[in-house]
Each structure stands twice: as C-alpha cells, then as structure tokens.
Amino acid sequence: MKLGSNIIKKITQNPKNDILAGITVSLAMIPEVVAFAFVAQISPIVALFGAFIIGIISALFGGRPGLISGAAGAVAVIFVYMIQEGHAKGLLFDTPVENMGYFYLLAAVVLMGIIQIIAGVFKLGKFVRLIPHPVMMGFVNGLAIVIFIAQLGMFKENKKDVFGQNMRKTVSKELVYNVSDNKVRDLISDTELFSIEGENIININTGETVFIASNDQVFDVKTKRVVFNIKNNGFYSIKDKGVVKSTLQGQKLYIMIGLVLLTMLLIWGLPKFKLTKKLPAALTAILIVTLISIFSGLHSINVGDFIRDGGGAGLNGFDELSSKLNLFDLWSHLPFNLDTLKFIAPYAFLAASVGLIETLMTMNLVDELTDSRGNGNRECVAQGAGNMLSGIFGGTGGCGMIGQTVININAGGRGRLSGVMMAITLLTFILFADKYIEQVPIAALVGVMFMMVIETFAWSSFRIMKKIPVSDAVVLIIVSVVTVIFDLAIAVFVGVIISALSFAWENAKRIRARKRFKEDGTKTYEIWGPLFFGSITSFNEKFDIKNDPNIVEIDFVEARISDHSAIEAIYTLVEKYQAAGKTIKLKHLSEDCKILLYKASPKFKDVIVEAIDDPRYHLAENPEKFTKPLSEYNI
Numbered sequence: 055m056k057l058g059s060n061i062i063k064k065i066t067q068n069p070k071n072d073i074l075a076g077i078t079v080s081l082a083m084i085p086e087v088v089a090f091a092f093v094a095q096i097s098p099i100v101a102l103f104g105a106f107i108i109g110i111i112s113a114l115f116g117g118r119p120g121l122i123s124g125a126a127g128a129v130a131v132i133f134v135y136m137i138q139e140g141h142a143k144g145l146l147f148d149t150p151v152e153n154m155g156y157f158y159l160l161a162a163v164v165l166m167g168i169i170q171i172i173a174g175v176f177k178l179g180k181f182v183r184l185i186p187h188p189v190m191m192g193f194v195n196g197l198a199i200v201i202f203i204a205q206l207g208m209f210k211e212n213k214k215d216v217f218g219q220n221m222r223k224t225v226s227k228e229l230v231y232n233v234s235d236n237k238v239r240d241l242i243s244d245t246e247l248f249s250i251e252g253e254n255i256i257n258i259n260t261g262e263t264v265f266i267a268s269n270d271q272v273f274d275v276k277t278k279r280v281v282f283n284i285k286n287n288g289f290y291s292i293k294d295k296g297v298v299k300s301t302l303q304g305q306k307l308y309i310m311i312g313l314v315l316l317t318m319l320l321i322w323g324l325p326k327f328k329l330t331k332k333l334p335a336a337l338t339a340i341l342i343v344t345l346i347s348i349f350s351g352l353h354s355i356n357v358g359d360f361i362r363d364g365g366g367a368g369l370n371g372f373d374e375l376s377s378k379l380n381l382f383d384l385w386s387h388l389p390f391n392l393d394t395l396k397f398i399a400p401y402a403f404l405a406a407s408v409g410l411i412e413t414l415m416t417m418n419l420v421d422e423l424t425d426s427r428g429n430g431n432r433e434c435v436a437q438g439a440g441n442m443l444s445g446i447f448g449g450t451g452g453c454g455m456i457g458q459t460v461i462n463i464n465a466g467g468r469g470r471l472s473g474v475m476m477a478i479t480l481l482t483f484i485l486f487a488d489k490y491i492e493q494v495p496i497a498a499l500v501g502v503m504f505m506m507v508i509e510t511f512a513w514s515s516f517r518i519m520k521k522i523p524v525s526d527a528v529v530l531i532i533v534s535v536v537t538v539i540f541d542l543a544i545a546v547f548v549g550v551i552i553s554a555l556s557f558a559w560e561n562a563k564r565i566r567a568r569k570r571f572k573e574d575g576t577k578t579y580e581i582w583g584p585l586f587f588g589s590i591t592s593f594n595e596k597f598d599i600k601n602d603p604n605i606v607e608i609d610f611v612e613a614r615i616s617d618h619s620a621i622e623a624i625y626t627l628v629e630k631y632q633a634a635g636k637t638i639k640l641k642h643l644s645e646d647c648k649i650l651l652y653k654a655s656p657k658f659k660d661v662i663v664e665a666i667d668d669p670r671y672h673l674a675e676n677p678e679k680f681t682k683p684l685s686e687y688n689i
Contacts (some may be wrong), residue, residue, distance in 0.1 A: 066469030073561045075467030076475025078337040079122055082506075083480060084491070084501045086457070089207065090130035092364040093296065096136055096156060096450060102127040104163075104449025110456070113473025117179075117429030118417040122459045122476055123220055123437065125452040127204065128412050128542055129166075129405050130645050133451070135158055136401045138294060143397070144387075157388045158614035163445030165395075165402035170438030171412055172422075179430030182414040188526040189533050189549035193415050193513045194456070196534045196545060198511040201503060202455045203538070208500045210299040211355075212363055216253075216268040217278045220364070221298040224271060226283040226290035233287045273422035296362075296382055309354045312498050317343050317501025332464035336502045343498040357499075358492030384448050404437075408543040409647065411454030413437055415546070416454040417451025457503060460510050510548050525556035562588030565613075567596035577606040582612040587619035594623060602637050607663075621654045628661055639663050640683060 137155035144154020
C-alpha cells in the first residue's frame with residue numbers, strides 16, 4: 055500500500071485538479087494541432103496522434119511535471135517545405151509514390167527525437183541557463199503574440215475552387231508551355247499539345263479534357279489539384295503557398311465574436327465571483343458555451359466544421375490509427391539511403407533545436423509560476439523519446455506548448471497526471487467521443503486561448519522598460535519581434551548574441567590601470583577589470599613602453615585573464631618590453647591565470663613573480679594579524 059501511495063504521489067498531489075486540468079487542455083489542444091496539420095498538409099489525425107504520444111511520454115518521464123507537450127505549430131511549420139519537396143521527389147521515383155512527403159516527415163521526426171535524446175544525454179539542457187531574462191520575457195511576449203495571431207485565423211473561412219475544394223494560393227515559377235490563339239504549345243518544338251475551349255483544356259490527340267482553367271489556375275481533371283498558373287500567355291509551374299482564406303461575414307462573424315466574448319467573460323468572472331470551485335473556469339466556460347450553441351440553434355462553427363472545412367474527414371480516426379500499427383506497410387515506402395538522410399537532416403536538426411528551446415523556456419516559465427525547479431536534461435531525453443515513438447508509429451513531431459501549459463497551470467494542473475490525462479483524453483476524443491467533441495464551438499476554444507494570451511503576455515515589460523538598461527530593453531523588443539516574424543530559435547539566438555555582445559562591450563570599458571612609482575624607480579601598473587578579447591585594445595593603450603623606466607611591474611591583483619586574446623596581449627606586451635631592453639614582471643596573478651600563461655609559453659616562467667606578499671593571501675599566511683581573540687567579541 056505504501057509503495058502504491060508513493061507512486062501516486064510522484065504522479066500527482068491533487069488528482070482532481072490534475073484530471074480536470076488535463077481535460078481542459080485536451081479541448082484547447084485540438085484546434086491548434088488541427089490548424090497546423092492543415093498548414094503542414096498532413097492529416098489532422100496524424101497530428102493529434104502525435105500529440106497523444108509526445109504528450110504522454112513527456113508527462114510520464116519528463117523533467118517538469120505540469121508541462122504540456124504536443125504537436126506544436128513551432129515545429130510543424132519547419133516541416134512544411136520539406137513535405138512539399140518530398141511529394142515532388144516521390145513522383146520522380148521509378149515507381150512513383152503519392153504523398154511521399156508524409157513518409158519523409160516520419161523519418162525526420164524520428165531523427166529529430168534522436169538528436170534531442172543526444173542533447174539530453176550530453177546535458178545540453180543546462181545551457182538554457184545562459185538565456186538572459188530579457189530574452190525570456192521577449193520569448194513569452196513574442197509567443198503570446200504568435201498564438202493571438204493564430205487565433206485570428208479562426209475568424210476566417212476557406213475559399214472554394216471550381217471543384218468545391220479549398221482554393222490554394224499558388225506562386226508562378228518557370229514557364230512550362232506557351233499559349234497563343236487558344237493553343238498550348240511546347241516551348242522547344244513549338245508543337246501544339248492542347249487547345250483551350252472556354253474553361254476546358256483539351257488534348258488534341260485524344261480529344262479529352264485533361265485540364266480545367268479557373269481564376270488564373272489550371273487544374274488536373276483527375277487529381278483536381280492545381281498544376282499550373284496561367285500568366286502572360288503561358289503556363290507556369292507553381293509553388294503552393296497555402297489555402298486562400300476570407301474573413302467571416304455577417305451572422306457567422308457576429309456569432310463567433312459573441313461566443314468568444316462570452317467565453318472570456320465566464321473565465322474571468324467565475325473565479326472572481328466564486329461561482330464554481332469544483333471545475334476549472336476554462337472547462338466550465340467551454341461546457342456552458344457548447345450547451346448554449348447546441349440548444350439555441352445559433353449554428354456556430356464547431357470543431358467538426360473546422361476540420362471538414364480544412365479538408366479533413368472529422369475526428370473519427372479509428373481506421374486511420376489502426377493502419378499506423380502496421381509498421382512494415384508504414385515504412386516500406388521510404389528509401390533508406392544517404393540521399394534520404396541528407397534531405398531530412400537539416401529539417402530534423404532545426405526542428406529539434408526549436409523544439410528543445412521552446413520546451414526548456416516553457417519549463418523555465420513553469421518554474422517561475424509554480425516556484426519549483428525542473429530537470430532540463432531529463433526533459434530533453436523525454437521529448438526526444440516521445441518524438442521518436444511518434445515518428446515510428448506515424449505521428450508528427452512536437453514539443454512543449456506554452457499556451458496549453460499556461461492553461462494547465464491556471465486550471466490547477468501541477469502533477470504528471472495532468473499531462474497524462476490530457477493525452478488519454480485526446481486519444482479518447484479521437485477514438486470514441488468524436489461526435490460529441492465535434493459539437494464544441496471553435497469560439498469557446500478561441501476564447502480560452504485569448505485568455506491564455508492575456509495571462510501569458512508579460513505586461514510588466516511595459517512598466518519596467520524605462521527602469522532596465524537600454525540594451526536589455528532593446529533585446530526584449532527584438533526577441534519579441536523576431537519571434538513573430540521568423541521563429542523562436544532565431545529569436546533566442548539573436549537575443550543571446552545581442553546580450554552577450556552588450557555584456558562584452560560594457561565590460562570592455564571597465565579596464566583600468568593605476569600607475570605609480572616605487573622608491574627604486576620601478577614603475578607599477580595596477581590593472582583593474584576583466585582582461586578578454588573586448589578589453590585588450592584599452593589594455594594595450596595603458597602602457598608607454600618607449601618612455602617607461604627599465605624595470606616595470608604589472609600588478610593583476612584586481613584583474614583576471616579570461617581568454618586566449620588576453621594571453622596573446624600579455625605575451626606581445628612582454629616581448630615589446632624585452633625588445634626595448636627593459637625588465638618586466640607580472641605580479642599577483644591568480645593560480646588559474648598562472649596555469650593559463652605557463653601553458654601558453656615557457657617565457658612566462660621568467661616574468662611571473664611567485665610572490666608570497668599577495669594581498670589576497672595575508673589572512674591564510676598570518677591570520678593572527680587580522681583576527682582577534684574570541685574574548686574581545688561581544689558574544
């Protein structure tokens with residue numbers, strides 16, 4: 055009994071809060087995961103199944119209880135171009151393979167997981183401690199803005215093409231065919247291939263309509279996909295830029311806005327007026343708004359409508375998930391060779407980096423919110439294992455999700471059980487409760503995410519902007535902007551680099567040299583400040599080799615030699631003094647600095663003074679001079 059009790063305590067301290075928080079998060083997970091599945095042009099079930107695997111593995115074995123992981127958009131967007139290129143590569147095989155980009159995705163996700171496990175094993179997670187606080191605040195603000203912008207996409211609907219499918223935005227690339235007098239001709243031979251009759255493009259040899267022209271796009275009749283753009287009297291190859299969307303109009307828009315505001319009001323008001331303590335405010339708001347939507351006949355856009363409008367078939371994924379268990383069939387299409395590795399490696403490495411950065415920074419945020427500390431290296435290994443298993447079983451990649459994590463923390467989720475419950479509930483929705491979950495209004499979930507954005511955004515950054523150093527304020531703003539425009543990894547790297555350069559610049563200005571003469575005519579330079587690559591120019595300017603006396607001492611009692619640039623600067627200085635026929639001595643170097651210099655050159659053995667009068671060691675050499683008997687203290 056005691057063993058079982060200990061296991062439960064490791065998973066959760068408060069089962070009720072964790073279970074309810076997990077259910078709330080699973081509902082908030084669906085629209086974001088599905089939306090990014092459409093961006094990456096993969097099945098929503100694939101993304102949701104990946105969220106289940108990554109979520110449960112990281113919850114059980116990760117280094118941060120309460121952190122929620124899933125198929126995050128920050129990772130999904132990295133794979134978009136790879137999937138498109140993978141589709142094109144598959145069609146060039148000796149035996150063409152449709153949807154080849156998906157199989158490349160699985161391999162990339164597995165490799166991504168391996169990279170993350172290696173990062174955890176080599177304890178690279180500790181480097182998150184090098185990320186300055188302004189970068190952390192910029193990350194939180196930038197990600198909150200990204201999540202807010204993503205929710206605005208829910209106020210749009212997909213335009214339909216001539217076949218009633220989602221219209222694709224396509225950009226023209228190379229000219230493929232010439233068009234003149236309604237005739238389509240080969241570029242090189244000028245041979246007529248097709249004729250244009252209205253919207254129909256007919257093969258002149260067979261008389262069959264092979265393409266349909268609509269809105270400056272050419273569709274293949276069999277696949278119903280866009281294959282060319284019509285532009286400047288020619289057919290051009292294309293690059294897909296995603297689905298064409300239009301803002302909701304009229305009643306649809308008003309209902310959406312009304313339900314979003316109602317959800318936000320409930321989440322704000324329920325705890326404030328203590329109307330419910332049994333359920334998290336977010337879950338209660340979702341239930342209330344769902345019931346209002348169903349029984350009032352408002353015809354609001356629900357989860358099912360959202361998935362089907364994006365091209366999915368709904369949440370019922372039993373058949374699709376069953377096929378994932380046939381691993382041989384799942385992996386038989388992928389060529390296991392060096393070309394595949396070269397193709398997927400850059401995407402896998404970038405996704406692994408972005409995933410770990412977002413996870414570890416989200417972990418830091420949870421540490422602050424819960425006043426506890428997680429294990430970054432353990433989290434790296436768990437994230438990697440989750441991604442590996444997800445890829446092996448046909449799911450997509452993911453990482454820690456700041457939005458869903460904040461929702462979990464606010465709903466009372468603190469233990470591992472909250473993450474486990476999220477994953478199990480998500481799988482239950484997919485397999486058994488799809489008809490019920492599909493009726494949840496998207497507006498309710500958007501309202502939850504809007505409240506999460508309000509809670510996540512570091513509003514204090516506006517208040518402290520004038521109180522912190524200018525360099526820190528600049529870093530905060532830049533990281534926020536770069537996160538929104540590019541991605542999280544670039545933003546963090548830029549922020550750390552700027553912070554490091556700013557730190558180096560400020561410290562470079564702190565090098566000082568006090569000059570004094572001894573009674574015997576020896577000139578002493580007392581150096582104060584850090585000696586490193588940024589400060590060596592100022593350091594060199596302190597010395598007057600030509601006019602200095604024959605004996606010179608450099609006292610390093612208040613200085614430290616930090617890098618190779620500093621060693622080279624001292625070595626060059628010593629050579630210059632010796633070349634001028636003058637004696638130079640280096641005094642009061644710390645033991646680690648001496649070791650560095652001795653390793654650099656044997657010449658330093660002649661110039662470093664191993665003096666016993668080092669002021670830092672007086673206490674150790676003659677403590678009675680600096681202490682008094684206990685009887686003299688008022689104890």
